[in-house]
Amino acid sequence: MAARKLSLKQKYGHFTRGLDWEPSYQKKEDIFPFATFEGIKIHDWDAWEDPFKLTMDAYWKFQAEKERKLYAVIDSMAQNNGQLGITDARYLNAVKIFLQGVTPLEYQAHRHFAHLARHLPGAGLRVAAQMQSIDELRHCQTQIHTISHYNKYFDGLHDFTHMHDRLWYLSVPKSFFDDAMSAGPFEFLTAISFSFEYVLTNLLFVPFMSGAAYNGDMATVTFGFSAQSDESRHMTLGLEAVRFLLEQDEANVPIVQRWLDKWFWRGYRLLGLVGMMMDYMLPKKVMSWAEAWETYFEEAGGALFADLARYGIREPKYAEVAKAEKGHMTHQVWGIFYNFAHAAAVHTWDIDDQHMAWLRDKYPETFEKHYQPRYLAWREQAEQGNRFYSQGLPQLCQVCQIPMAFTEVGDPTTISFRVSEFEGDRYHTCSDGCKDIFDHEPEKFKQAWLPVNQIFQGNCGGATLPEVLDWYHINQGADNLDYVGSPEEAQWNKWMEGRRPTMPIAAE
Amino acid sequence: MPVASLKPGYAGPNRDAVDNYHGAQLVYVHWEGHLNFCAAITLPLPADTPFGALTGEVLPHIYGADPDWASVNLSTAHWTLDGKDWSPDPAKSIGEQGVGHKSLIRFWTDRAGSA
Numbered sequence: 001m002a003a004r005k006l007s008l009k010q011k012y013g014h015f016t017r018g019l020d021w022e023p024s025y026q027k028k029e030d031i032f033p034f035a036t037f038e039g040i041k042i043h044d045w046d047a048w049e050d051p052f053k054l055t056m057d058a059y060w061k062f063q064a065e066k067e068r069k070l071y072a073v074i075d076s077m078a079q080n081n082g083q084l085g086i087t088d089a090r091y092l093n094a095v096k097i098f099l100q101g102v103t104p105l106e107y108q109a110h111r112h113f114a115h116l117a118r119h120l121p122g123a124g125l126r127v128a129a130q131m132q133s134i135d136e137l138r139h140c141q142t143q144i145h146t147i148s149h150y151n152k153y154f155d156g157l158h159d160f161t162h163m164h165d166r167l168w169y170l171s172v173p174k175s176f177f178d179d180a181m182s183a184g185p186f187e188f189l190t191a192i193s194f195s196f197e198y199v200l201t202n203l204l205f206v207p208f209m210s211g212a213a214y215n216g217d218m219a220t221v222t223f224g225f226s227a228q229s230d231e232s233r234h235m236t237l238g239l240e241a242v243r244f245l246l247e248q249d250e251a252n253v254p255i256v257q258r259w260l261d262k263w264f265w266r267g268y269r270l271l272g273l274v275g276m277m278m279d280y281m282l283p284k285k286v287m288s289w290a291e292a293w294e295t296y297f298e299e300a301g302g303a304l305f306a307d308l309a310r311y312g313i314r315e316p317k318y319a320e321v322a323k324a325e326k327g328h329m330t331h332q333v334w335g336i337f338y339n340f341a342h343a344a345a346v347h348t349w350d351i352d353d354q355h356m357a358w359l360r361d362k363y364p365e366t367f368e369k370h371y372q373p374r375y376l377a378w379r380e381q382a383e384q385g386n387r388f389y390s391q392g393l394p395q396l397c398q399v400c401q402i403p404m405a406f407t408e409v410g411d412p413t414t415i416s417f418r419v420s421e422f423e424g425d426r427y428h429t430c431s432d433g434c435k436d437i438f439d440h441e442p443e444k445f446k447q448a449w450l451p452v453n454q455i456f457q458g459n460c461g462g463a464t465l466p467e468v469l470d471w472y473h474i475n476q477g478a479d480n481l482d483y484v485g486s487p488e489e490a491q492w493n494k495w496m497e498g499r500r501p502t503m504p505i506a507a508e
Numbered sequence: 509m510p511v512a513s514l515k516p517g518y519a520g521p522n523r524d525a526v527d528n529y530h531g532a533q534l535v536y537v538h539w540e541g542h543l544n545f546c547a548a549i550t551l552p553l554p555a556d557t558p559f560g561a562l563t564g565e566v567l568p569h570i571y572g573a574d575p576d577w578a579s580v581n582l583s584t585a586h587w588t589l590d591g592k593d594w595s596p597d598p599a600k601s602i603g604e605q606g607v608g609h610k611s612l613i614r615f616w617t618d619r620a621g622s623a
Contacts, residue, residue, distance in 0.1 A: 038513050183513045335546040374544050381575070392549030392570040395536045395612075403547040415538060415548065417612060419590070425522060426590075426610040428536065441512055447520040456552040457528045 012053040017046065020123035032121045038184035041249035045122030048244050051236045052128075059131055063138065066226045070142055073222040074149070083153050087215040087283040089492035090483055093346040094211065094277040095147060095220065096156045100345060101173045101273060102204070103143045104164040108177040109192060110136035116185055125244075128237050132193075135230040146223040155488050156345040156479040163345060166460070167472050168451035169273075169337075171401045175448065176270050180263075182444070186245060187259050193238030195263035197231065199304065202296040203271055205231060207278050210286040239304075246311040253312045258440070264316030265433035269400040275330040276337065279359065280351070288362035290326040298323060318433040324409050327366035331359075332405045335371075338378065339390035340403075343465065345474050347483035350382060351375045370412050387482055393452040397430035398445055399437045404430045422446060526609040533609040535602065537562075539571055540616045548612065555603025559596045586616040 006014070023031055035042075076082070086092065113133035120126045151157040164170050180191040209224030245252045275289035287295075297319075305315045334348070341348040351359070356375065359367045381388045394403035408416045418435040420427045422442040429435040438445045454460050461471025469476050478487050526533050531554055538548035549570055553562065563582050571577045587594040590611050597605065607613065 037515050187513045332546065335543070339544075339546045377544060386573075388544065388573055390545055390549075390570075391573055392545075392551070394546070395538075395548040395550050405546040407543075413541065413543065415543075417538075417548075417614075419612065423522065425525070426608075426612075428610065428612065441514060443514060443518050443520060446522045446524075449523060452550050453524050453534065456532070456534065456550065458530065 008053060008055075011055050012050070015055045016050070016124045016127045019127075028121070032119060034119050034185050035121045038186050039255055040184075040186045040245060040252050042121070042245075043248055045124070047248070048122050048124040049240065050124055050128045051240050052233050054131060054233070056131075059134075062229075063134075066229070067138075067142075070222055070226040071145070074145055074219055077219045078149050082218060083150055084495060085216040085218065089154065089488050090281065090347070090349065091215045091217065091283050092150060092154050092488075093156075093348075093483075094208070094281040095150060095217065096154075096346045097273055097277060097281075098208065098220075099143065099147045099157055100160045100163050100167070101170055103140055103147075103160060105173055105177050106136050106140035106143060108181060110134075110140060112177075112181045112188055112192070115181075116188065119185055125241070132230075132234055132237065135234070139227050139230070142223050142226060146219045149219060153491070155475060155486070156347075158475075159473040162473050166451070167345065167474075168340070168396075169344060171449065171451050172273065173270060175401045176266055179266065179444075186255075189238070189241045190245075190256060190259040191263040191266075193234060194242045195238075195260060195267050198235045198238040198242075199264065199297070199301055200267040200271060201231060201235065202300065203292055204274050206296065207286055207292050208274065211278065211282045214284040214286055215282055242308075243311075246308070246313065250312075257313055260313065261317040262437050262440070265318055265431075265437065266400065268318075268322050269402060269430075269434070272329055272333040272402065276333040279330040279362075280334045280348075280355075285358060289330045290362065293322070293326045317436070318431075321409055321431070321433065325406070327363050328370070328407065328412050331363075331367065331371040332407065333402075335374070336394070336403050336405050338388070340394070341482060342389045342480055343469065343472075343474075345472070345479040347481065347486055347488065349483040350379050366412065382482075382484075393455065395428060396450045396452050397434050398427045398448055398450070399429055399434035401448065401450060402430060404428065406430050524610070529609075533607075535562075535607055536610065536612045537567070537570075538612070538614045539567075540614055542571075542574060542576065544574060545571070548614075553602060555607070556601045557603075558598065559600060559602055559605060560598030562602060563598065580617045582615075582617065584618060588614045 029036065110133050113129045113136060117126050117130035117133055120129060147157060164174055177192075180188050183191065205224060205228065209221055209228075212218075212220035212224065242256060245256055275292075278286065278292065279289050301319075302315070305313065337344060337346065338348045356367075356372055360372070363371075378388045394405070396402070397404055404415060404417065406416050408414050416431055418429045418431065420429065420435060420438050420442065422438075423446070425446070427438055427442070427446065429438050451460070455468055461467045466476060469480065474480055483489055524534070529552055532552035533555055535551045535553050536548045537551060539545060551562075551566060553566070567582075568577065571580075587596055589596075589606055594605075594613075596602075
């Protein structure tokens with residue numbers, strides 16, 4: 001008689017708890033040295049339940065199926081000149097930021113989930129972390145493969161790993177992950193699995209992939225579909241991890257709350273890049289940043305935090321600030337990129353009348369009064385052959401590393417300056433949210449590698465802008481500056497001659 | 509009880525210590541009311557830089573890209589240094605007048621608010 005097959009639950013039990021053992025000749029704290037210093041107390045690791053109970057053999061099967069579908073689409077796109085199907089070459093600037101900024105984060109996530117798979121004391125959570133580690137590596141690979149086709153025809157996509165470590169605006173996502181990876185294991189889980197994946201990732205993946213679909217970028221859409229089921233699993237893992245920490249000991253609640261406050265704010269600042277893509281870089285719009293924030297944070301996030309209230313968790317500190325700023329943030333981030341497009345591996349451009357009409361409609365309280373006059377003045381300068389570029393280097397926030405361009409809540413004409421003193425030195429931050437983060441761990445954030453400051457220390461290839469751009473591996477005159485006049489624009493117009501208008505109407 | 513995700517005794521370098529700037533110090537400057545310049549700027553300046561050199565040589569290079577700059581009268585501008593009102597003397601150095609490493613200078617000109 002053939003041996004009876006194990007049920008899924010039995011198999012999962014053997015794959016997780018069955019793999020673990022109590023050490024006999026080494027102390028547990030020596031084996032898991034990172035498990036205690038954050039102050040988190042876990043009394044019963046077996047109380048951890050993996051919501052998906054996924055075992056490795058089932059995992060390979062699911063993932064292989066997804067890979068086959070993805071690569072069939074990528075092959076088809078390559079064979080059929082899929083790059084010609086996008087709405088406009090300007091759209092690709094969103095893809096550039098995604099490849100330069102997000103793809104290395106997937107790799108970092110892979111690395112650190114592998115670290116957690118070794119260092120978390122609970123076997124169930126270790127297995128879940130291992131699965132996620134492999135997912136993140138796959139995401140990194142599939143993003144590179146998906147986007148590599150565009151690299152044959154468009155500028156700025158050629159050296160994203162090098163740029164990730166050096167380019168000024170990429171220090172924003174890099175510092176976010178560096179901060180999480182250099183924290184303890186439970187803070188990393190709260191930062192990445194919960195705050196980023198669960199609370200904020202909808203704002204990255206849903207509008208970005210919808211934007212790709214609206215703008216004819218079928219390769220990115222297909223990657224998005226392929227990753228989405230993994231993301232659902234990661235989000236559930238994040239929520240379960242936070243619930244587990246909260247249920248294990250009341251003393252964990254204030255620690256987790258502080259992490260939620262910190263990582264909400266860091267994630268919100270990072271999403272400024274995504275908001276800018278949505279409001280400024282998509283020729284065909286999906287929804288505005290403000291609408292996305294209302295749907296995915298204020299409504300969905302609000303329900304989540306209401307649910308967590310029974311553990312004593314409240315909404316993240318400064319969520320109200322994010323709500324109050326939603327009519328301003330993306331315009332201010334676009335202003336940064338417009339100011340420094342000569343030093344970026346993306347293009348910016350004049351906001352034309354149709355685009356302005358869309359922004360007026362979506363931001364009736366703020367756009368016409370505060371941002372339209374600025375854009376019209378820039379247009380006037382550009383028409384006189386004097387396209388406005390900021391000549392200096394910006395002051396950066398010590399924590400989020402974004403140029404200090406954000407204004408006081410309720411006063412959009414005044415930059416928000418905050419400063420802390422630590423060991424006799426000043427440290428500047430852009431907001432109460434970033435100042436709180438600095439003041440709690442000044443020993444950590446005094447070490448921040450701020451790109452502008454590093455240039456002035458002489459660590460970035462030279463003292464002149466062309467030397468620094470060489471050090472970034474920016475192909476000057478191609479990757480940077482305004483879209484108008486770029487080789488990319490010339491190539492696109494040549495392709496599109498007689499095919500369609502060069503800039504589609506900004507549509508609903 | 510506050511809990512930091514740092515081990516007791518954790519320490520690291522101050523990556524922006526003034527010694528790293530080869531004799532200069534960082535000074536942040538912001539022209540208020542002109543948000544076409546999206547943020548304050550960072551300048552590496554020796555402490556013995558005369559204030560008049562900052563306003564006469566450095567700032568025109570930075571802010572001259574703005575059409576308003578040509579009609580600005582800096583002698584009547586309102587200045588703050590690290591959050592306090594400030595009346596700088598063009599002949600004296602910035603260091604003599606309290607500008608330290610990573611000080612923030614903000615100034616308001618007659619035409620402020622037009623950005």
